[in-house]
Amino acid sequence: MTEAFLELRDVTKSFTLPAREVVALSTTSLQIEQGALVCLLGPSGCGKSTLLRLVAGFEQPSGGNIIFHGKPISSPGPERGMIFQDYALFPWLTVRQNVAFGPRARGMGRRSAGDLADRYLDMVGLNEFAEVWPHQLSGGMRQRVAIARVLANDAKLVLMDEPFGALDAMTRERLQQELLTICAQTGLTVLFVTHSIEEAVLLGDRVIVMSAGPGRVVSDLAVSLPHPRDPTDASFNDIRRGLSEALHGGHSAAPVANGEPQQ
Ligand SMILES: Nc1ncnc2c1ncn2[C@@H]1O[C@H](COP(=O)(O)OP(=O)(O)OP(=O)(O)O)[C@@H](O)[C@H]1O
Secondary structure: OOOOOEEEEEEEEEEEOOOOEEEEEEEEEEEEOOOOEEEEEOOOOOOHHHHHHHHHOOOOOOEEEEEEOOEEOOOOOOOEEEEOOOOOOOOOOOHHHHHHHHHHHOOOOHHHHHHHHHHHHHHOOOHHHOOOOHHHOOHHHHHHHHHHHHHHOOOOEEEEEOOOOOOOHHHHHHHHHHHHHHHHHHOOEEEEEOOOHHHHHHHOOEEEEEOOOOEOEEEEEEOOOOOOOOOOOHHHHHHHHHHHHHHOOOOOOOOEEOOEEOO
């Protein structure tokens, strides 16, 4: 049997508050294949961010295991990059220094790290902005820097938590297409949290729907439409409708047990 790139085995997560216990994630099992762009949809508070934070290694599961490349995840690592909605760039570093930060922290020389940063800034179309400060950039440009930064860290898996949620519609569409291009060029694996069914169908090779909290997977659907996908297309709409029903409790998109589509 081939080993999954990322596997969640019976993962649960609870938080202990002074007066009660919050179950953020019910027993969740998932397998993510290398090179896939997997979207995670679910109502607010169902545990999507918690799931990403567990995979990032920022939190430890209360039960179960998360296996990445055959090894249990026990801490954060550069091979698993996280991108948030609010950019999270270092304001005191230039764009190039932000992108070069990870490689420099791991011991790469200034010149090599700068060259590496320039390579990835070129990939996200920001080569002319290497010397500027984050506050001089638009939201879309900041998010491109964040993408360049995880790529320069040699991330194999990128965890994106509503990365385009704060952007205007046109910028969001442009970045969605750029993300698809970068994935096609680099073979990156992406776990992408969104509230938008349309965004999930536009981007996802697979869309996973979680139930209201405590979250569990209620549907796992492969989307095989070719790119670029057209939201006005009838087959796009069929998928959107199925996901909407799954999200609102109808479960019409293929339900799963332990990450395997049910027959
Ligand atoms: N550190 C924490 N301490 C206590 N409770 C927490 C903590 N982190 C998350 N929770 C709780 O766990 C549940 C899941 O939260 P999470 O942020 O993962 O949901 P989400 O699906 O990402 O929500 P949203 O879509 O609104 O961002 C919520 O009830 C939340 O209040």
